[in-house]
Amino acid sequence: MSRTGDSGEEDRGGPKSAHGAHGAADGRSGSLSRRGFLAVGAVGAAAWAGSSLLPSGVDRVLGPSDAIGGRGSQGAGPTDPGDRPVFEPTGAGLPTPLGERAPLERPRREVSLPGPNGSSLTPLEALHGIITPSDLHYERHHSGIPFLDPHAYRLLIHGMVERPTSFSLLDLARFPARTVIRFIECGGNGMFGYRDPNPAMTPQRVAGLTSTSQWTGVPLSVLLREVGVKPEATWFLAEGDDPGHYARSIPVAKALDDAMIVYGQNGEAIRPEQGYPARLLVPGFEGSANVKWVRRIELSDAPFMTRSETSEYTDPLPTDTARIFSLVMDASSIITFPAYPVTLPEKGWWEISGLAWSGRGKISRVEVTTDGGRTWSRAALETPVLPRCHTRFRYVWKWSGRRHLLASRAVDETGYVQPTREALMAVRGPATMYHWNNVRAWNVWPDGGVSFAGGGDL
């Protein structure tokens, strides 16, 4: 995965070493970080000093999505309040068949890897609550997005089954349905913040390969009962109808637990880039196992060893091996406010807020530090707290006006504690390739500027 050319981070000379963004105890690296931050933050943060900072409103959105995001050149972002787009009301609106966002609300995905083998990131800092709007759900495609005819759609289930069967979309929709709210997170989420933290990284850049939707569909267990899955079947292949027929092996145990074939997302048909007309949902598993545009399921008694479960989405370990079928996403969290590129205009009361999630179940608590890890306090978890779902945490904090290092760490219902970057690196190695769920930290500077602090050296 590479940076987009227009993100501006590399061009502007921000420190890029693995330790470029920390510096709580080390005055030298702290000042280095600070210089880097000032250099890269000129457009994003300086413009917003003194702004009103609506929680994800006009100011926030125009900051990250114009200055950092994929639209327009770096210079296109406003450089002082006088350059902001002017909103001129033009009279009372009338009913329309299809609504739009308010004109100055312009959250954007950031295309982090262009092309058919590409990706785009959810602007986590622009979200309220736990749902990701469907048009902001992150993307990761391996051979582009197919645009499929729902009338021609068929799902073939065969292999170790009594009755190989072909289901139309209508067939799938006729089965008793379920609706669940679940996150999907790419196995590659968190790479930039683990390998190459940089003060000018937004939450979108650090961890934007995760999104939460309300999904509607049929439990896969219902379909397997329908076709008569044979007892010797322990794995199934899920294959997509994208040009490269992306495919993954999944344990049948997951099908019998909570896997689904889903056709609904946030109250409407799934978006094309999320698998229209139907995708596999394997809650808590890495995103790439949730095969989109699913056209075929083959039951077997062994994994298939496809390209994307061997040559990628495996985790090299320091023992000169690689972990395979590391499907479950461990607990993770990130503070999304305050975070780069916002500037807190004044000291006093601010609500620290963010998202936490675990592929193993519910989040049981989130702890927040505002003093670089010396003390941790319990944040409030906003209901609903659902298994394998983004959970919103909130912690009201009185900012002193001095420098603070903020971080969050999630604990899930199995007792797993989101590890520090150093702890994760010790068991996985500095160059490991997936599942970077380490604690992430943010520096709040005396002038109110906020910069990414990597793992924060906690």
Added chain:
Amino acid sequence: MRRPASPPPTSALLACAALLAAVAAAGCRGGSDRPDHGPTDFRDFGVPPIATSAEPLAPASASSGPLPSRFGFGRPATAARIDSEDIDVEPDGTGLPPGRGTAAQGAAVYSLHCVKCHGPSGTGGSARPLVTEKSSRIRGFPFARIPFYLPTVGTYWPYASTLFDYVRKAMPQDAPGSLTDDQVYAVSAWILWRNDIISRDSVMDATTLPGVVMPARGRFVLDRRHGGPEVR
């Protein structure tokens, strides 16, 4: 792709014996850069922990009567339909079609369809490298330790079947699925030859390809993370 019923699982005793033999062999080579091992046969991996839910997901509907054991929705899939869609190839060669090719023949296929993204020698272009030259290879399997030592077919892919499976259905990226089976065998042979795994004249076909022993075979270990306090 359907394959015959698999042989009985390797007994624990045999597995232990194999492991001891492997460890002994590693010792004899004077290298102990493989403190951990995975299975070599794809049937021996088992199933990873899946973090089961508190309750399995089931239909939530109230119903006008007892639910049937089957609803009867969908249509029986014909053998012809299954054959036309069942394109995957498994590590034991199940699913490999007739056809053949050598690295010598594959060079032409590569230069026509692959060079533009993977570079003239397979060591990379806009797409990932496929080849690690002998002079660039690092002993062991140091992908977690050495940043930007990029995995390639020669250094990281555990099964040759995956190469055929993926190239046939997904490559070239601007025209996936457009190569003939002979072309796929040939270009697979070329990639294996460039990685010094087979000779330039080795014929790759449905019999020989599954027998190719990839350098990374045995380097993969099943996920054993299961939650709880331990970071793994």
